[in-house]
Amino acid sequence: MDAPAERLQAADAELQEIDERIAEIGRQNLDAVADAYKEFSAVLDRYEDRATDRDDFQGYIEFREQMAEVLGSIPDDLPHRDAFTEADDELTTGVTSVLKHANFDRARSQLEPAREYAELRSREQDVQGTYRDARSALQKEQSTLETERNELERLKRLGEADLDAPVSLLREPIEAYNDAVAEAFDSFTHAASARAVLDLVAETTAYPLVEYRPPPENLHEYVHESAVGEESLSRLLDLAGYSSSKLDHYVENPQAFRSNVATNQSYLSGLSATPLQVSWPPVASDALGWHMRERIAVVGRFATDEVVALARAVRDLGLRDDYERLRTSATARESLSETDRTRLRAGEIERDLTTHRASLDSVREILATYPPLGRR
Known part of the structure; x- marks a missing residue:
């Protein structure tokens, strides 16, 4: 005792x-x-x-x-x-x-x-x-x-998992979607206005499984009220690195730009497709369905039909009869160290x-x- x-x-x-x-x-x-x-x-x-x-x-x-x-x-x-x-x-x-x-x-x-x-x-x-x-x-x-x-x-x-199970049946569709959504989001942030990008991110608050941090309130208001909000997100980040004298040639009020944009560079540069991607190993089948429904709703606002189709293909993986067996095998491969395997044996x-x-x-x-x- x-x-x-x-x-x-x-x-x-x-x-x-x-x-x-x-x-x-x-x-x-x-x-x-x-x-x-x-x-x-x-x-x-x-x-x-x-x-x-x-x-x-x-x-x-x-x-x-x-x-x-x-x-x-x-x-x-x-x-x-x-x-x-x-x-x-x-x-x-x-x-x-x-x-x-x-x-x-x-x-x-x-x-x-x-x-x-x-x-x-x-x-x-x-x-x-x-x-x-x-x-x-x-x-x-x-x-x-x-x-x-x-x-x-x-x-x-x-x-107890089958370590020889063909986990590529899950990995390949997920990797294809993750790569495609990352490329689509990158294209979106370069082509669309910063205003449109931040609006999209702000709207994801309706989708709690898409874990974007909402835009800072002052930044969001600024891109709506200022003409520079029509510039792309990547362009805003470029301007944020300019000196005050150089910035004066591109924005109406350099001080307001610095107060609202330059101070939020880390937030803007951190925006990526990561919250829209699917983790590996993936979540359980029921959870995967809910995760992908929300991702499809967001991705459909800026990506092509092809990317949305890839998202639907990932969603449908959860319907496979062998999904949990494959997922468990994938988790075991990722999680079990050699020490763990020795102790198990x-x-x-x-x-x-x-x-x-x-x-x-x-x-x-x-x-x-x-x-x-x-x-x-």
Whole structure:
């Protein structure tokens, strides 16, 4: 059993003993005595040096006033009320003489019964903290084990894949589409106005699976309001590199151009067909259908029918009966390292998976046995 589990079990056992003791005392009595002891002791600690200083009569007066106030707030029926009275008596003996540190030591000794209550409450709080910390550590261990188990299960599934499956049946249509859409987008950004390109990108917000970042608001407004917005995107990027004196020959307001276009060069230069392309290995068949529907809707706005047809061909791959087998094979080829394959052949993945599942069951059982303090 690991350390957090041992700490949790030990804390629970100690809390049971503490609970039994508190049940005998009564929670209300425990808190009342512990609070009174805390206040009384605070006055002793705060005034001991002053009350024992023969030259600080004012300090002694304040000390007595504080003691009277604290003692007066302690109910007569409070358990161990007499301990506080006896401690106070020790500190009022011989008022005409100077108190000594020994008086304070004896007063603290008189408070021993009340101190036991305070220490019991303090110990309860400490053990509760240990309980919470140990349980939190076990929850983190559970999360780690779940992550590791999921990875082992993934490797096991990939290890069962047919690595000789003809994945080119998927790869070739996807590569053909990816190349074609990249070329089409590049042509679009060189031929169309920057205004048209940014409008297209802005409209993709209606297609959450096409993950373009919307154009900065000031940039989008600028290309709509300025004549330079009729220039191509590639031309805007060229102009953004011009000096102010040279730029003055090409745009009406160089300062406005710099504020809205030049400051967004990284965004403009980063626009590409990547959000429209298909990852390799591809996603699951159901997801592929949704991804391609949105891509077809966007690609159809700027690309040729041939490119759209290639997109439809990728969409239809998900309808193949062997799609998941081919996709799993492709994923295995991409994901499994030589080390992974060696571990799979040696049965290490299966053994580790069995161990992780057992450990996870054990941790879950311990957490169920020792619930959060509020439900304990």
